[in-house]
Amino acid sequence: MRTVDWSEDGPAVVLLDQRALPQATEYLHLTTVDGVVDAIRTLAVRGAPNLGVAGAFGAALAAHLHAGDPTTARAETDRIAHARPTAVPLALGARRAIARLGEGPAAVLAEARAVLADGARVNAAATSRAADLLEAGGPGRPLRLLTLCNTGDLACGDGGSALGAALRLHERGTLAEVLACETRPLLQGARLTVWELARAGAPHRLCVDSAGPAALATGLVDAVVVGADRIAANGDVANKIGTYMLACAAARSGVPFLVVAPEETIDPVTPTGADIVVEERGADEVTGFGGITTTVPGTPVFNPAFDVTPFGLVTAIVTEERAWSPDVTTSRAAAPSRR
DSSP: OOSEEEETTTTEEEEEOTTTTTTOOOEEEEOSHHHHHHHHHTTSSOSHHHHHHHHHHHHHHHHHHTTTOHHHHHHHHHHHHTSSSSOHHHHHHHHHHHTTGGGOHHHHHHHHHHHHHHHHHHHHHHHHHHHHHHHHTSOSSOEEEEEOSOOSHHHHSTTOSHHHHHHHHHHHTOEEEEEEEOOTTTTHIIIIIHHHHHHHTOOEEEEOGGGHHHHHHTTOOSEEEEOOSEEETTSOEEEETTHHHHHHHHHHHTOOEEEEOOGGGEETTOOSGGGSOOOBOOTHHHHEETTEEOSOTTOOOOOBSEEEEOGGGOSEEEOSSOEEOOOTTOOGGGSOOOO
16 A cells, blocks of 8 residues: 655655545645645654655655755755654655755655665565564464554555554464554544554454553553654654553563564664654644544643653564664664664
């Protein structure tokens, strides 16, 4: 399922509008950098790996729109790279593509397509490794998994990450159930993860976010699998708000907590989670939904998009290259340099 693509009729970036799912399948044809930036900020496209792909194609659009004006093309790409602050791949994808600007707009587009293709290979390797690890550490029967937010094709491109590992188990016949947290306030779990699980025919149930710890405490879950937007060099993990709550509950209940993410998500220049910039989003996402106000008008809101889970609560970080278990001996040198 292609969620980010290029239109030869344009130049234009084509995005599956995730705001419309699951009620409708709609595509955006973006012909301006402003349109790309707005789509990123309003979550028409989301998920750390897919943001990297969107950033790369956005750079290709900037290169085509400003052919012959490299200064403006780079400045517009920089705007795309900074559209959201927490996820690592957005800036990496945009900068990787625009680095070929000296070869012309076609070369930038070719690099964007390479970012897309590389993502599919990364996902295949990471999800296979994660599925193997879950099976090896499991109870010897089909596994019951708990996940948060959305980490399938919609978020990560072909193959997904954490949800992709669950679907690998489903393909192998070793998945009993995925318990999907609804993921307040924008319901990415209820709208997107459940949609992907249903499309795949994988057994699943939906639960409110605050029911996740109860499911862990009462023995309904064999492992928690989540993605990541940025991982500090020491193994602290920034992911969708609510992840830390589940990590604490998993540790208390003795349940493995796995993070499945591309190696590039590990940021060697961010020493610890305290150094990660956590995006705070608008009050309207919390004070209402679907055009209906759900609280007292004017109520002040705390709406962080992410939280940080300390490395000590993480059983393993699984990437396309390794399964890394952060511990007290971890230092910045433990994460390979990517920049």
